[in-house]
Amino acid sequence: MRERALWVAAFTLALGLCAVAGEDEGFVPIFNGKDLTGWDGDPTFWSVRDGCIRGESTKEKPCKRNTFCIWRGNDAVKDGILKDFEMKVSFRIQNGNSGIQYRSQDCGNWVVRGYQAEVENAKGKVGFLYHEGGRGWLVNVGEKMVIHPDGKKEVVAKLGDKMELTKDYREKDWNHYRIVCRGNRIQHFLNGVQTIDLVDNQLNPIDLVKGRDEKKGALSGIFALQIHSGGPMVVEFKDIQLKLLAPEPEKK
Incomplete structure (x- = not known):
């Protein structure tokens, strides 16, 4: 009986490990957890501490304009353009x-323009899509939207209530984004929930x-992290x- 229980426990653990491996299949880390190798940001504000990329502004060293830490690529993405x-x-x-920031334009001097997934301690807001330096606020949390060639926005469906979709957001604690870009379709997932x-x-x-043209979107571009002014x-x-x-293929 004891041997059977041990076998069941081992089998269950193996299934769990296989599931994790399946989830992470094809993903590669682009931050080594030690330093900013492969990244480019103003050292006044960006550093690595406790295995994290840390962006910090202070009263003594204020951030007077938005500044970004830009990923410069790896062997598979030599120019950092995704x-x-x-x-x-x-x-x-x-x-x-x-x-x-993603699919964004590098404007020099650590200035970036393009799509942005919002990071803020605000349920109902964190998870939305912003266009930095361009069209501004694009897609609210809970919206499924089509932007037409003339720039007209059409909400074609609702994913749910914005507060309900972000209810698991943990203020001043660790949260998780998954961003998917394929063709002209973009999706944000916050803590496993599509926003x-x-x-x-x-x-x-x-x-x-x-x-x-900063009033238009993009099908390619750089990836970066922001400190707001x-x-x-x-x-x-x-x-x-x-x-x-x-x-x-592009969707319509």
Whole structure:
């Protein structure tokens, strides 16, 4: 009887390990947990502490404009330009406002423009999609939206109530984003719950990296982390993992 119980326990553990391996299949870490190798940010504000990328502004060293820590790529993505991908990021913010940039344009001097997943201690708001330096607030939490070529926004369905979708958000504690970009479709998942779904038909050409029309979206671009201008703040990021996806036809 005891041997059978041990066998069942071992089998259950093996199944669990297989499930975890399946979930992480194809993902690779893009932050080594030790230093900012492969990353580029103003050292006044960005550092590595306790295995996390840490963004911090203080009264003595205020952040006067939004500044970003930019991922510069790896052997598979030499220029840091991502097209179709899935990204996992754990984050913790103590105060202030931050964001996770993707398919964005590097404007130099640690300035970035493009899509942003909101990072803020505010249920009902964290998880929405913002367009930094461009179209501004794009998709509210709970919306499934299509943006037409002329820029008109159409909410085609609701994913749920914004407060209900973000009820598991942990203020000043670790939370988890999963961002999926394939073709012109973008999805945010916060702590395993989908918060937005966007089909963007107002786009720049896929290979236009510099000189974009900032009032349009993008099918490719860089990945970066934000410190927002304003008062003192601290934000941390860890367990940053990337999975490259096969291209998919654009949706309408």
